[in-house]
Amino acid sequence: MTTLSAPSAPSPAVRGTSLRTGLLLGALAAPASMGVSGPSLALPDAARALAVGPGAAAWLMTAFGLGMAVGTPLLSATAGRRHGPAGIIRAAAALVVLGALLVLLAPGLPLAIAGRTLEAAGAAGLNVAAFQLAGRDRSGRTPGLVAIGSAVGGTAGLFVGAAAAGALGWRAALVLPLLGLPFLRPSLRLAGGPPASASASAPAPAPAPGDDTRRTPGNRTGLPLDILRDRRFLTATGLMLALSTVNFVLLYAAPRRVTALTGWSAVETGAASSVAALAGALLSWQLVRAAPRLGPVRLRVLLALGSAGALALAVAAPWAVAVLIGSGASALVTAGGQGLLTGAATEGLPPARHGLAIGLFNLAFLIGVAAGPALAAFADQTVQFI
Template sequence: MVVATAEPRSLAAPTPSGPLLALLAAPAAMGVSGPTLALPEAARALAVSPGAAAWLMTAFGIGMAVGTPLLSAAGGRRGPSRTVQVGAALVLLGAVLVCLAPNLPLTVAGRALEAVGAAGLNVAAFQFAARDGSGRVPGIVAIGSAAGGTTGVFAGAAVAEVLGWRSALVLPVLGLLAVGAVLRGDGWGRSVDGPAREGRHPRTARLPLDVLRAPGFRTAAGLMLGLATVNFAILYGAPRRVADLTGWGPTGTGAAASVAALLGALLSWWLVRAAPGLGTRRVRLILAGGAAVAAALAGFAPWAVAVLAGSAASSLVTAGGQGLLTGPAAEGLPEERRGTAIGLFNLAFLVGVAVGPASAEGLLTTGT
């Protein structure tokens, strides 16, 4: 979901396998979408309105947005193994708070804490993957992260039906299954975070005003913010519309929504391949137009299949946009500022993750 800038590669630093790193990253993405169909039950159990319960999703997006730059910086200084340790501890602490919280504010706080830790696991996965010069490992991690996000609706509905609504809020704990193996694969305690770091030098912080002024960055980041906001609003609202239109239960609705989103994400590869022949302007028009069509279908179509088509279209343009807009976000900037530009671009995506569900809940509340 989020690609972090990598630490300098050391010859002494091994790379954990791609599937293992994908397992580390995917549950973070599942944490974004997992609670979607469990929110009504959460609202009843916590004695709050559905709009208030939507904070359980919004808080996760905010936590990811805050945690990603913080733990990216920490990983650059101390190495990704340390980021994994800190991230795992925060995920576990947040999940415990979510499971024990007697009211909404404490549950929201647990979700936010969990999200900061999940951001750390996601960041570390991509930092480890960046050591692979072939690009194969980063690709596997990206696919795993996308799969986690698109299947999260179904996974959350399924576990909530069996274990209760709180289980849908703690899906990021699945990433802890990979922590021990990742740390062993990285040679933790032997070379990577010891001698391998001796050659690093601290860098002075610098405000990214030059990046924010760059027209290419503003256009790419602004479009990504719009795409992400629409996508996560649909991710929140579309399953509820499908359930209303069909009468399906949470598990069936979650399965249909997950399949539609996953199909859209897979089809985004077609857009990425076609982009060079289309040109920058046409690609941007396709992305913006696709998001607008997706929002119209998901929000107003009277047939469940059309709502699901809107979800698929939104997933397609959002996944395609992440791949196609990352380069333009840093284009024209000095080499040393491109990492900052990509980090801020990813932050724009995460702001959309936080704003989308809240926007959808506001529209749904207004409509009723």
């Protein structure tokens, strides 16, 4: 049985460089996650302003997940293949600005959805570039920090979006990926430099998603059949899809339950929800540290049970504090799982296939980003559990 083994301890200088790099790249990736959660508490205002129902307004969240799912492979295969992470960052920034302008100027829901989709494609590119650059650190610490930064952005987005909507109007909650633009210049410098935290003897970094053009012998279809047949890849990716879907169901649904149970304002609910989910995201680092002791089987069981328990608690508990605990628990297992399951997804594959496998793994995560709000909105309109 394959077990997770702890990497050798890096030197203090390498740890310091890894920390600085991880914080920078986490800051680059965080606004993309804010774009997912930020509109959650502003959707009622958006629905009224656009003269549509709550279910239709939920497409402003679902479209963002779909845009990220499309933008991830598209930017990796176009700008990334020719110009590397720097090319992805430049193209992504242009899409974020263009999409945000369309959202701010859109007179109706269709154009607002189109703008959110473009904005999401750009946000996905910034996220991809952050993880590609973090992947130069073979110890896994920098990717872990980026995953936590992304989770922190998603959780803080609940409050930031509500506060922005209260101060500037509901459209402000839909353009939070613009907050990643101040980190473009240092990220571009990092993209053009050597791997800062990998030792001279470390293996070469895995190719970026979309960069792997080699195919296994006999695969004439162009499909990654060897990856899709790998049991460990399918197990890790399927679990990540489930964790992501549950987490983004709760990002949409849990704040509404808290409001219904307490009567709090959107800003108050956003603040409480952000604190709960932020605590969970930060505690995920303890899960990352404990993973080698748990082993792969117990880790997967813990992630699955944690996600299921979080969903049950947030949906069925009659107390607001229990709903918040469920939301935080979901953030914990999702943030920890995204970092840990990435390695598990590629464990049984040759190094030449790691880049494509990670791209497919991230695509499963983004499908959950899109599916979660849609499923929650459907449930809201049908079984009325919120």
